[in-house]
Amino acid sequence: MSPLSTSGRRKRPYHHGDLRQALLDATLELLADSGLRDLSLRAVARHAGVSHAASYRHFASKESLLAALAEQGFRMLGQAMSAAMQAQADEPVARLQAAGVGYVSFGVQHPQHLQVMFGGAIGSFEHYPQLVEAARAAYALLADVVRNGIERGALRAKDAQTVQAAAWAIVHGLTQLMAGGQLCQSDGAPLPLAQQLALARSVTALFSEGLAAQRPTGRRPTAKTGVS
Amino acid sequence: MSPLSTSGRRKRPYHHGDLRQALLDATLELLADSGLRDLSLRAVARHAGVSHAASYRHFASKESLLAALAEQGFRMLGQAMSAAMQAQADEPVARLQAAGVGYVSFGVQHPQHLQVMFGGAIGSFEHYPQLVEAARAAYALLADVVRNGIERGALRAKDAQTVQAAAWAIVHGLTQLMAGGQLCQSDGAPLPLAQQLALARSVTALFSEGLAAQRPTGRRPTAKTGVS
DNA sequence: TGTACATCAGTGAACGCGCGTTCACTGATGTAC
DNA sequence: TGTACATCAGTGAACGCGCGTTCACTGATGTAC
Numbered sequence: 001m002s003p004l005s006t007s008g009r010r011k012r013p014y015h016h017g018d019l020r021q022a023l024l025d026a027t028l029e030l031l032a033d034s035g036l037r038d039l040s041l042r043a044v045a046r047h048a049g050v051s052h053a054a055s056y057r058h059f060a061s062k063e064s065l066l067a068a069l070a071e072q073g074f075r076m077l078g079q080a081m082s083a084a085m086q087a088q089a090d091e092p093v094a095r096l097q098a099a100g101v102g103y104v105s106f107g108v109q110h111p112q113h114l115q116v117m118f119g120g121a122i123g124s125f126e127h128y129p130q131l132v133e134a135a136r137a138a139y140a141l142l143a144d145v146v147r148n149g150i151e152r153g154a155l156r157a158k159d160a161q162t163v164q165a166a167a168w169a170i171v172h173g174l175t176q177l178m179a180g181g182q183l184c185q186s187d188g189a190p191l192p193l194a195q196q197l198a199l200a201r202s203v204t205a206l207f208s209e210g211l212a213a214q215r216p217t218g219r220r221p222t223a224k225t226g227v228s
Numbered sequence: 229m230s231p232l233s234t235s236g237r238r239k240r241p242y243h244h245g246d247l248r249q250a251l252l253d254a255t256l257e258l259l260a261d262s263g264l265r266d267l268s269l270r271a272v273a274r275h276a277g278v279s280h281a282a283s284y285r286h287f288a289s290k291e292s293l294l295a296a297l298a299e300q301g302f303r304m305l306g307q308a309m310s311a312a313m314q315a316q317a318d319e320p321v322a323r324l325q326a327a328g329v330g331y332v333s334f335g336v337q338h339p340q341h342l343q344v345m346f347g348g349a350i351g352s353f354e355h356y357p358q359l360v361e362a363a364r365a366a367y368a369l370l371a372d373v374v375r376n377g378i379e380r381g382a383l384r385a386k387d388a389q390t391v392q393a394a395a396w397a398i399v400h401g402l403t404q405l406m407a408g409g410q411l412c413q414s415d416g417a418p419l420p421l422a423q424q425l426a427l428a429r430s431v432t433a434l435f436s437e438g439l440a441a442q443r444p445t446g447r448r449p450t451a452k453t454g455v456s
Numbered sequence: 457t458g459t460a461c462a463t464c465a466g467t468g469a470a471c472g473c474g475c476g477t478t479c480a481c482t483g484a485t486g487t488a489c
Numbered sequence: 490t491g492t493a494c495a496t497c498a499g500t501g502a503a504c505g506c507g508c509g510t511t512c513a514c515t516g517a518t519g520t521a522c
Contacts, residue, residue: 015465015517035348040508053511054466062509118408119348120263126416135410156438162430165411166398169431173401174393180346182363183393188354202390203397210384210438243484243498268475281478282499290476 020058022048024069031112036119041065066121067128073113074134080106081141092149093212099145100171100204101197107175108196114179142168155211163211170207174200248286250276252297259340264347269293294349295356301341302362308334309369320377321440327373328399328432329425335403336424342407370396383439391439398435402428 016022026047030039041062045052059065084102088094107114115121117135125132143164149155155163177183178196185191191199244250254275258267269290273280287293312330316322335342343349345363353360371392377383383391405411406424413419419427 019465037348041510042508050465051467052509053468056510057465115348118404118410120265120343120408156434158430158434162427162434165402165405165427166431166434168411169401169405170394170398170435171401172405173397173399173403176346176404177393177397177400180348182346183396199390199393202386203394206384206386206390206394207398207435207438210435247498269477270475278498279500280476281501284477285498 016050016054019048019050019054023055023058023065024072027065027069028112031115036115036121063122064128066116067125067131069113070116070122071128071131071134073110073117074131074138076110076113077103077106077117078134078138078141081138085141085145092145092152092154093208096145096149096155096167096211097201097204097208099142100167100208101200103142103171104175104178104200104204105197108178108193108200111179114175118176139168142171154213156213167207171200171204174203244278244282247276247278247282251283251286251293252300255293255297256340259343264343264349291350292356294344295353295359297341298344298350299356299359299362301338301345302359302366304338304341305331305334305345306362306366306369309366313369313373320373320380320382321436324373324377324383324395324439325429325432325436327370328395328436329428331370331399332403332406332428332432333425336406336421336428339407342403346404367396370399382441384441395435399428399432402431 023044026044027039030043030047041055042052044065045055055065059068081099081102084098084105085095088098122128122131125135143160146155146164146167147160150157150160150163157163174183178191178199181190183191183199251272254272255267258271258275269283270280272293273283283293287296309327309330312326312333313323316326350356350359353363374383374392374395375388378385378388378391385391402411406419406427409418411419411427
């Protein structure tokens with residue numbers, strides 16, 4: 001990216017090349033180390049190797065840097081859900097589950113983005129129209145797959161809004177609980193990624209099968225069922 | 229509480245009476261006004277009408293004050309779930325739903341507690357054993373009603389852990405999305421309390437009925453169902 | 457190809473601020489005798 | 490009932506700090522001619 005190699009003791013060129021992205025990257029690294037609470041704009045600049053005033057060439061304020069990162073996060077979330085759904089046949093229950101797994105999968109793999117998106121760092125989304133739009137678009141993916149499933153008679157319908165809220169809530173809650181360390185191993189250590197994804201699959205399966213107009217195996221409880 | 233009335237220009241007695249609780253209350257009020265991000269111990273003391281050093285007679289640090297508040301929150305959460313369940317007959321599906329409504333109801337009515345409990349203000353719960361215990365106890369209520377329902381054959385069983393995680397996730401997610409303002413009216417205004425509770429009831433009903441071993445009305449889709 | 461000049465990215469010093477925490481203190485309380 | 494004294498809750502000044510933001514500046518780039 002930078003015109004001169006930074007290796008070999010060459011002094012860093014006066015112009016950075018892509019400081020905007022470098023600041024966003026530095027922010028993610030600091031968030032991974034110490035969390036939102038302790039994040040400062042000065043530390044971000046320090047981490048990116050520039051003076052702390054330099055960031056004002058790219059972001060109007062600390063909050064607007066975080067808003068840019070949150071926007072990036074919502075786009076990534078949308079892509080994660082889309083990609084997961086496209087790997088499915090055109091079957092509403094399977095697509096709903098896939099979208100849910102995509103949501104959780106994004107969240108547990110990008111907890112820094114999650115913090116900025118949902119951690120209350122941004123006073124009001126309304127000041128950042130592109131952020132509002134990105135968030136809306138991500139939610140719409142989930143809402144659409146639910147609405148479509150209901151219209152096609154594949155999902156039990158109360159009103160669509162209830163089902164949409166429920167679908168959002170379960171994947172959001174699972175993501176937050178795992179990323180926040182509340183849902184963890186019995187010794188308190190966070191679940192390894194593979195187990196997080198496995199839990200995401202089984203929870204979303206439970207939910208979307210419970211929502212299916214027909215029970216998958218007919219009308220008896222699932223094959224796996226057994227009273228212990 | 230205070231031995232002399234504070235009205236009538238009587239000067240405030242030197243000893244407060246119950247400064248500990250007054251500091252907790254002041255914290256809640258400031259959280260309601262401006263959120264965790266801007267909360268300072270000095271402002272809390274100012275709000276409670278004492279010098280900013282006084283709080284160190286009651287809390288070792290800012291974080292330990294927040295931990296005390298979080299602990300209080302988890303106890304309230306547990307009470308809200310217990311109370312809601314006790315209003316039900318001894319029927320697992322209804323009790324699960326009631327516990328869920330209790331969870332959401334607590335959260336949307338005490339968003340300041342929620343921030344302290346789940347907002348990342350406390351670096352590590354492990355430093356506060358009573359907090360860990362209160363959080364564990366609250367979760368156990370939800371986990372127990374699920375386990376009991378499965379053992380009695382009233383809830384479909386994958387493994388109990390999946391169902392417990394799913395139950396926790398859906399009520400937690402719904403709470404966070406409503407308290408955080410993400411789940412709101414079409415004009416962006418937060419839902420009024422009555423609608424929040426109504427949504428809590430319908431979402432938890434959808435979930436717990438989807439989980440019931442038998443569909444409530446037999447084996448056809450719910451009475452309300454209709455393709456739009 | 458060479459030069460003047462507008463543009464703009466990054467610098468470094470400075471502003472003013474409020475923070476968390478510590479400390480030696482003072483005022484009030486209650487208990488032992 | 491009265492007094493000495495230990496206890497402890499609250500005070501106010503101080504410490505040291507890093508923060509977000511602004512400003513006049515300088516170095517680099519690229520374009521018009």
